[in-house]
Amino acid sequence: xxTASENPSESGAHGREIITVAVxxxxxxxxxxxRYLIDGTDGYRCTGAFGSMEESLRRIAEDVPQVxxxxxxxxxxxxxxxxxxxxxxxxxxLVLVLTVYDDDERIFEAFCGGASxxxxxKTPPVRLLESIREAVHGGAPMxxxxxxxxxxxxxxxxxxQRADCDLTPHELRLLQxxxxxxxxxxxxxxxxxxxxxxxxxxxxxxxxLHVHSKSEAVxxxxxxxxxx
Numbered sequence: 001x002x003t004a005s006e007n008p009s010e011s012g013a014h015g016r017e018i019i020t021v022a023v024x025x026x027x028x029x030x031x032x033x034x035r036y037l038i039d040g041t042d043g044y045r046c047t048g049a050f051g052s053m054e055e056s057l058r059r060i061a062e063d064v065p066q067v068x069x070x071x072x073x074x075x076x077x078x079x080x081x082x083x084x085x086x087x088x089x090x091x092x093x094l095v096l097v098l099t100v101y102d103d104d105e106r107i108f109e110a111f112c113g114g115a116s117x118x119x120x121x122k123t124p125p126v127r128l129l130e131s132i133r134e135a136v137h138g139g140a141p142m143x144x145x146x147x148x149x150x151x152x153x154x155x156x157x158x159x160x161q162r163a164d165c166d167l168t169p170h171e172l173r174l175l176q177x178x179x180x181x182x183x184x185x186x187x188x189x190x191x192x193x194x195x196x197x198x199x200x201x202x203x204x205x206x207x208x209l210h211v212h213s214k215s216e217a218v219x220x221x222x223x224x225x226x227x228x
Contacts, residue, residue: 016043019136020065023049024056024082025098026074030121034069034098037125044129051075053082057089064090067132070115072099072106080109087114091212094135098123102145104153111150112219117141118150138183140215154179154228167226171205174198179218179227 021038023046025031031049038046047063050056053074060068068086072079083095096117097110107118117135119128120143131141142150167175170191177187188198202214211217221227 018043018045019067019132020045020047020063021067021069021132022047022056022060022063022065024053024068024070024074024079025049026051026071037129041129044132053077053079053085057082057085060086060090065093066136068093068095069098069132070095072097072101072110080106080113083110083113083115087213087216096131096135096141098128102143102149104149107146107149108153111215112223114213114216114219116213116215118146119143120145138185138214140181140218142181154222166208167205171201171208172226174201175205175217175221176227178202178214179221 021044023031023034023038025034028051031051035046035049038044047065048056048060050059053070054076056068056070068090070079070083070086074082079097079099083097086093086095094116095114096119097115098119098121099106100121102120110118117131117140119131119141123131123143131139134141174187174191177190182190184195184198184202188195191198193201202217205217206212209217209220211220218227
């Protein structure tokens with residue numbers, strides 16, 4: 001068995017990084033199409049394509065991927081129910097939603113559950129592959145329609161008079177940048193800090209918010225009204 005922490009990335013014949021991806025999609029044609037797209041593209045490998053969340057939870061540990069593309073409207077356990085379980089069992093694996101739904105409730109719940117990105121099924125194949133790579137390198141890819149909804153959700157959140165955490169002003173600024181979709185590299189450039197220093201501050205944020213990933217930190221900060 002290979003775990004994500006043991007094998008975070010692979011290398012191809014010429015030393016190029018190979019990103020491993022699993023698919024959870026109940027519609028066979030779409031599922032197979034995604035498998036062919038991933039396996040047929042240089043720099044990507046599909047570790048498995050599953051028709052239900054239950055199947056993925058049973059089998060995904062056989063070859064743990066870096067990224068999971070998960071539908072929400074699944075038979076049995078829904079994607080929204082399964083995302084937190086995937087994040088708990090495979091904390092090093094990123095979960096990207098790939099769905100037809102773009103309503104506020106599902107978007108909010110998906111990110112709160114630990115999703116690292118939210119894409120609509122009409123996303124062009126090239127953009128889908130770019131989004132997978134973007135997530136692996138610290139981004140939070142979203143379809144334009146979803147990004148607009150997220151901005152509206154953030155604007156509607158009213159910050160409390162005081163936040164119930166011990167984040168420093170510097171940590172709050174970094175968390176705000178992460179919530180806006182910055183990677184560690186771009187946040188470091190914005191704050192004029194090295195990537196290693198950013199990682200140190202992020203670790204402090206995780207400990208204070210009791211989370212284990214950037215998406216969880218942003219989701220918790222949103223629920224607590226820590227970021228705008």
